[in-house]
Amino acid sequence: MRPTWDQYFMQIANMIATRSTCLRRSVGAVLVQNKRIMATGYNGTLTKLPHCEITGCLRDKQKIPSGQRQELCRGMHAEANALLFASTYGIDMRNATLYSTNQPCVSCAKMIIQAGIKKVFFEGAYPDRLALELFKEAKVKLVKYNGGKK
Secondary structure (H helix, E strand, O other): OOOOHHHHHHHHHHHHHOOOOOOOOOOEEEEEEOOEEEEEEEOEEOOOOOOHHHHOOHHHHOOOOOOOOOOOOOEEOHHHHHHHHHHHOOOOOOOOEEEEEEOOOHHHHHHHHHHOOOEEEEEEOOOOHHHHHHHHHOOOEEEEOOOOOO
């Protein structure tokens, strides 16, 4: 059975998440314009730095709960990586759609809003109420993806 566009892009986001180098959570993101993939990203350690599987997880060592003190991490979030890769190649993301395997955090929400993205599909929850409030205030449509079920 042929997938819908949303199913297709979310399946790709899930595949991209398999490249994650984070020990806590694997996240994948896909930026789409007019049913075409413009950029992708996954969460993990910065380019050319040792992965957390070698150094250990800084957040685990300091017992930092999910959704808090995001600055205390060696890695970048999937959504941020996708936006940075798009900007590297001069891709305008205004009015684009983002597909992510997790609800974006407040830091990523700010970048998504500032980039002009108008719709975000996500699967997994993330404990960040402020992100939800900012999306609502900025009129970014946030869609909890349920696998295409009605």
